[in-house]
Amino acid sequence: MKFYTFGKNVVKLVLSPIYRVRTIGKENFPKEGGVLICSNHINNLDPPIVGITCPRDIHFMAKEELFHAPVLKEILPRVNVFPVKRGMSDREALRKGLSLLKEGEVLGLFPEGTRSKSGELGEGLGGAGFFALRSNAQVVPCAIIGPYKAFGQLRVVYGKPIDFTEHRENKISADEATKIIMEEIRVLISASK
Structure with missing residues (x-):
């Protein structure tokens, strides 16, 4: 068993019962091909x-x-x-x-770049839009909902992939692409309230 799978199983064993993690929309997740997951960011966890709710292995920055x-x-x-230098364009x-x-791998991003202190969805940075436009990956919005309270309930909602074909053809900017992604995350959060 590879270390990733072992780690995922251990983390699932520890976190799932504490936060009563519930996954919604797993069927929306593409079974193959490159996928960019973009999620809100409310906690260090x-x-x-x-990682434990996604049906495929994820790479994170x-x-x-x-x-x-x-x-x-x-x-x-x-x-x-893998590492990323914050506050600058890290080409590597x-x-x-x-x-x-x-x-054909899965890349997980938190477009806000840092945790939201208030729990409200903040502004997204251009990096998410850059990856969405420069790759042919399917872009899956994700929302983490609920307080990280022991024995509360934490929901992870996966939305349907956003079709970026037209946006790529229209050569929209990375910032505009990020706004589209953030709006989809916002919709998932609103729908779950």
Whole structure:
């Protein structure tokens, strides 16, 4: 068993009962091909929560600083996490993300770039739009809903893939593409209230 699968099973065993994690819309998730998952970001546990609810293995970007921590620098690469320099255009991370999508892998992003302190959906950064436009990946909006309260209920909702074919042809900007994605996430959050 590869380390990712082992890690996913352990995390699922720990987090699922504590937060009573419920997955909605798993049937919307493409079974093959490159997929870009874009989710809201309300807690540090969001990446593992998306990871355990997603039907396929996910690759995540994480801030470079985490790769300097003694234990994390060993574990993160083994669970498909790669570094990104925040606050600047990190060409290497962008290339790595595009390459994964072109190889038919799943890339998970939190377009807001950082956690929302209020829990409200913030503005998305252009990176999500960049990946949506520059790859032929299917873009799946995702919403994490509910407080991270022990024995509360946390819902992870996967929406239907957003069709970016026309947007790619019309050569819209990365920021405009991100706005489309954020609106779909907003719709998922509103529909679940």
